[in-house]
Amino acid sequence: MELIITVIVAFLIGGIAGWFGIRSFGRSNYKSIIEEANREAEAIKRSKLLEVKEKFLLLKAELEKQVAQRTAKIQTSEVGIQSTEAKLKQREQILTQHQEELQRKSKEVDACKESLTAKEELLEKKRLEVEQLRRTEVERLEAVSGLSVEDAKTRLVESLKDEARTQASAHIDEIMEEAKMTANKEARKIVIQTIQRVATETAVENSVTVFHIDSDEVKGRIIGREGRNIRALEAATGVEIVVDDTPEAIVLSGFDPVRREVARLALHQLVQDGRIHPARIEEVVDRVKQQIEDEIVETGKRTAIDLGIHGLHPELVRMVGRMKYRSSYGQNLLQHARETANLCAVMASELGLDPKKAKRAGLLHDIGKVPDDEPELPHATLGMKLCEKYKEKPEICNAVGSHHDEIEMQTLIAPIVQVCDAISGARPGARREVAEAYIKRLNDLEQLGLSYPGVEKTYAIQAGRELRVIVGADKIDDEATESLSQEIAKKIQDEMTYPGQVKITVIRETRSVSYAK
Numbered sequence: 001m002e003l004i005i006t007v008i009v010a011f012l013i014g015g016i017a018g019w020f021g022i023r024s025f026g027r028s029n030y031k032s033i034i035e036e037a038n039r040e041a042e043a044i045k046r047s048k049l050l051e052v053k054e055k056f057l058l059l060k061a062e063l064e065k066q067v068a069q070r071t072a073k074i075q076t077s078e079v080g081i082q083s084t085e086a087k088l089k090q091r092e093q094i095l096t097q098h099q100e101e102l103q104r105k106s107k108e109v110d111a112c113k114e115s116l117t118a119k120e121e122l123l124e125k126k127r128l129e130v131e132q133l134r135r136t137e138v139e140r141l142e143a144v145s146g147l148s149v150e151d152a153k154t155r156l157v158e159s160l161k162d163e164a165r166t167q168a169s170a171h172i173d174e175i176m177e178e179a180k181m182t183a184n185k186e187a188r189k190i191v192i193q194t195i196q197r198v199a200t201e202t203a204v205e206n207s208v209t210v211f212h213i214d215s216d217e218v219k220g221r222i223i224g225r226e227g228r229n230i231r232a233l234e235a236a237t238g239v240e241i242v243v244d245d246t247p248e249a250i251v252l253s254g255f256d257p258v259r260r261e262v263a264r265l266a267l268h269q270l271v272q273d274g275r276i277h278p279a280r281i282e283e284v285v286d287r288v289k290q291q292i293e294d295e296i297v298e299t300g301k302r303t304a305i306d307l308g309i310h311g312l313h314p315e316l317v318r319m320v321g322r323m324k325y326r327s328s329y330g331q332n333l334l335q336h337a338r339e340t341a342n343l344c345a346v347m348a349s350e351l352g353l354d355p356k357k358a359k360r361a362g363l364l365h366d367i368g369k370v371p372d373d374e375p376e377l378p379h380a381t382l383g384m385k386l387c388e389k390y391k392e393k394p395e396i397c398n399a400v401g402s403h404h405d406e407i408e409m410q411t412l413i414a415p416i417v418q419v420c421d422a423i424s425g426a427r428p429g430a431r432r433e434v435a436e437a438y439i440k441r442l443n444d445l446e447q448l449g450l451s452y453p454g455v456e457k458t459y460a461i462q463a464g465r466e467l468r469v470i471v472g473a474d475k476i477d478d479e480a481t482e483s484l485s486q487e488i489a490k491k492i493q494d495e496m497t498y499p500g501q502v503k504i505t506v507i508r509e510t511r512s513v514s515y516a517k
Helices: 002-024 027-145 149-197 217-223 225-237 257-273 278-307 314-325 333-350 355-364 379-389 394-401 413-426 432-450 478-495
Strands: 208-212 240-242 249-253 455-461 466-471 503-508
Touching: 208 257, 217 225, 217 257, 225 240, 225 257, 225 278, 249 257, 257 278, 257 314, 278 314, 278 333, 278 355, 314 333, 314 355, 314 379, 333 355, 333 413, 355 394, 355 413, 379 394, 394 413, 432 455, 432 466, 432 478, 466 478, 478 503
Parallel strands: 466 503
Antiparallel strands: 208 249, 240 249, 455 466
């Protein structure tokens, strides 16, 4: 098609060119132009024929390639179909075998079922025979014993109940005893750990304060003309001032620590200032009283901060500060309250309770000993009323009011406060009334160790919680030291009364001494 179009175009071009040539150049050049056009047309014809042949060959090669690919696919499909048919035949054979196996097993199951049915029938027959025999035997036993089956069952059940009660009671007693022993052991362990973890002091308050002066000349100025200065000072402070032959010292005597502190500070300021007369004494004493009141509030705040107790009412804070200048049986009340608070916190932590509440109750438990007035109430009850007045929580109020059993304990914090109060107040050396017994116990402990042969020295240390025994190396060998410590421990346990436990350490050493002359 393209060849025909090309030829036509060539003829048209030749014709047009001829027409224009005829007109332009004349008839003489007509033939040469025609020949030129024919040659060009032949050349175009040959090139187009070549192009057509090349395209034909390309299309033929591509068609043959597609035919080959499709033939290969068809062959592959035929192979796949053949393999699929083989697999299907194989699976069909397997299914046929399984079906035959199932049929065989079904027959076996049917045979077993028939056998089991026969056995069940036989068992049912035997059971009926046994039941009949049992009834016969029961009737004969009833006739022999004179008891019916229900009566025999009742008697058997009652006997079994009695036996079970006896055994259960014995088991309960054993469990209770074991629980008591375990509870006592754990309680001792917790109390001992609590005491050991809280640092304590054994200082005891006195009823006198010694005021030191630089020289005895100051004594005359303090006494004043005809004793007017000392009388004014005693009247303003309420403290007896003893000026005797003691060198460079004046004794302030009084049972109220606040008054003694006021007198001591007033004397200190008067001596430093040098102006000592009745009017000046009253002025200084009034100023010192105000300083002491400010110090009381500051002491209460510092104590609450040190213990990590927050939200106390200002009046309770002031009462805590006043504890610094109060004593109970010679023991400083603030020191006792702080110690009880720390003990309560540790013990509550050991028991899984709230240590903050326990510490708060421990600090406030003796708040009734420092009221502004002196009502006729026990200090525990008064402390509870003060805590209720200043909006403390009910469990804190109950712990404060019940630590001397004035009221019933209603929370687990209450017995902790009671125990820790006893620990702080009853430990050796804490209060003056037990100091002599404490010293006597230490002496008895040392003398008990010295009573054994071979013992050279004994030392009671750690407030009587440990006894160091030094023995002679030439009198006791290493094996005997172990038996000696056990014998001393047993004797202390049998003959002495002591808090906690006492550790006995026997020390034996060999020394070789030579002299170079």
